[in-house]
Amino acid sequence: xxxxxxxxxxxxxxxxxxxxxxxxxxxxxxxxxxxxxxxxxxxxxxxxxxxxxxxxxxxxxxxxxxxxxxxxxxxxxxxxxxxxxxxxxxxxxxxxxxxxxxxxxxxxxxxxxxxxxxxxxxxxxxxxxxxxxxxxxxxxxxxxxxxxxxxxxxxxxxxxxxxxxxxxxxxxxxxxxxxxxxxxxxxxxxxxxx
Amino acid sequence: xxxxxxxxxxxxxxxxxxxxxxxxxxxxxxxxxxxxxxxxxxxxxxxxxxxxxxxxxxxxxxxxxxxxxxxxxxxxxxxxxxxxxxxxxxxxxxxxxxxxxxxxxxxxxxxxxxxxxxxxxxxxxxxxxxxxxxxxxxxxxxxxxxxxxxxxxxxxxxxxxxxxxxxxxxxxxxxxxxxxxxxxxxxxxxxxxxxxxxxxxxxxxxxxxxxxxxxxxxxxxxxxxxxxxxxxxxxxxxxxxxxxxxxxxxxxxxxxxxxxxxxxxxxxxx
Numbered sequence: 001x002x003x004x005x006x007x008x009x010x011x012x013x014x015x016x017x018x019x020x021x022x023x024x025x026x027x028x029x030x031x032x033x034x035x036x037x038x039x040x041x042x043x044x045x046x047x048x049x050x051x052x053x054x055x056x057x058x059x060x061x062x063x064x065x066x067x068x069x070x071x072x073x074x075x076x077x078x079x080x081x082x083x084x085x086x087x088x089x090x091x092x093x094x095x096x097x098x099x100x101x102x103x104x105x106x107x108x109x110x111x112x113x114x115x116x117x118x119x120x121x122x123x124x125x126x127x128x129x130x131x132x133x134x135x136x137x138x139x140x141x142x143x144x145x146x147x148x149x150x151x152x153x154x155x156x157x158x159x160x161x162x163x164x165x166x167x168x169x170x171x172x173x174x175x176x177x178x179x180x181x182x183x184x185x186x187x188x189x190x191x192x193x194x
Numbered sequence: 195x196x197x198x199x200x201x202x203x204x205x206x207x208x209x210x211x212x213x214x215x216x217x218x219x220x221x222x223x224x225x226x227x228x229x230x231x232x233x234x235x236x237x238x239x240x241x242x243x244x245x246x247x248x249x250x251x252x253x254x255x256x257x258x259x260x261x262x263x264x265x266x267x268x269x270x271x272x273x274x275x276x277x278x279x280x281x282x283x284x285x286x287x288x289x290x291x292x293x294x295x296x297x298x299x300x301x302x303x304x305x306x307x308x309x310x311x312x313x314x315x316x317x318x319x320x321x322x323x324x325x326x327x328x329x330x331x332x333x334x335x336x337x338x339x340x341x342x343x344x345x346x347x348x349x350x351x352x353x354x355x356x357x358x359x360x361x362x363x364x365x366x367x368x369x370x371x372x373x374x375x376x377x378x379x380x381x382x383x384x385x386x387x388x389x390x391x392x393x394x395x396x397x398x399x400x401x402x403x404x405x406x407x408x409x410x411x412x413x414x415x416x417x418x419x420x421x422x423x424x425x426x427x428x429x430x431x432x433x434x435x436x437x438x439x440x441x442x443x444x445x446x447x448x449x450x451x452x453x454x455x456x457x458x459x460x461x462x463x464x
Contacts (some may be wrong), residue, residue, distance in 0.1 A: 004395070
């Protein structure tokens with residue numbers, strides 16, 4: 001999270017640069033070649049193919065986003081795990097629970113609020129993601145990697161359709177509000193109770 | 195035993211996944227241009243070369259300077275205003291102050307796009323469009339939710355008796371803030387300043403829309419534009435990315451603890 005999405009985008013764009021298939025693969029394709037998976041090559045974000053209705057071009061973007069944002073969740077869970085009392089774990093051990101059981105039956109349920117926070121925070125970041133996609137692919141060939149934020153940007157500042165751009169922006173606001181407002185409301189109610 | 199092996203293999207795979215981009219970034223940026231080609235991408239450079247860095251620096255230096263000119267005032271201003279906000283919202287409760295705080299917090303989650311166009315019109319009206327000062331203003335305003343949140347949480351741990359004692363001694367609102375709260379705010383300021391520094395440095399959307407003149411753009415925009423030309427010199431590109439990441443990386447490496455605190459403050463809510 002300390003890195004800029006733009007920097008991450010630049011690096012992953014280089015890693016997933018497809019090269020000219022099939023003769024001179026590059027980046028990830030080349031790596032797949034080197035480890036003997038040469039049949040598993042895609043044109044990555046220059047691809048317009050889809051697999052089970054899922055755009056292949058989005059895969060590099062998703063991988064980059066996961067790389068960038070998982071540190072956030074790790075920090076949240078780490079803080080949560082440190083807060084779990086050791087007594088609980090010891091009690092479970094006395095009862096003969098395995099490490100796996102201790103995690104899934106004790107720690108994970110205790111951390112449920114953190115899971116919720118993480119989903120909501122990362123969810124709303126992903127809903128409005130812009131820099132990463134812009135730095136990696138833009139809207140991509142055939143708009144395969146078009147996301148609302150890119151669409152809004154292109155409509156407003158490339159096509160100069162301000163009204164349409166604003167409408168897209170308002171829809172984005174509504175999408176984020178649907179996720180965020182209940183979350184904030186419940187957080188505040190909890191605070192009041194304390 | 196096999197379980198342990200599986201776990202270690204999994205851990206190794208994840209570690210490789212997280213380290214790979216960093217390796218590629220470093221290796222590519224240190225290669226001379228002719229080594230950057232297709233086949234050698236995953237290998238370390240044969241000859242170390244700082245050409246990439248020299249080129250990237252000469253092209254990005256003005257933007258690097260812009261970024262500093264933008265980040266330093268914006269960070270300090272938003273930290274100071276946020277600290278006053280936090281004081282008022284935690285210690286001088288008034289009617290609907292909690293509702294007001296909730297509304298301020300919502301600002302943290304608003305997609306920038308939804309205010310972008312009115313914002314640009316406004317900046318044009320007050321004559322700051324296209325200048326770094328306009329961008330500073332935007333970042334100060336957009337930094338307020340998180341800085342207010344951090345300071346409010348920080349000040350709510352200060353005993354209210356302290357404030358009451360000051361007001362009995364005849365200190366007004368501002369004097370109480372300056373003489374009582376401000377001197378003990380250093381830990382709060384460290385967290386807020388680091389968080390804001392990182393965020394404003396990394397921000398892209400406002401930077402690209404508010405400043406259109408390339409000589410005034412901060413480094414994130416310049417980095418994306420660096421790739422815009424026909425032939426991408428990847429070693430220059432990677433060196434540029436490293437340059438753009440360096441200030442925040444240094445801050446993170448030296449003061450990561452405080453950065454994490456800011457990060458968690460954003461998620462572990464009011």
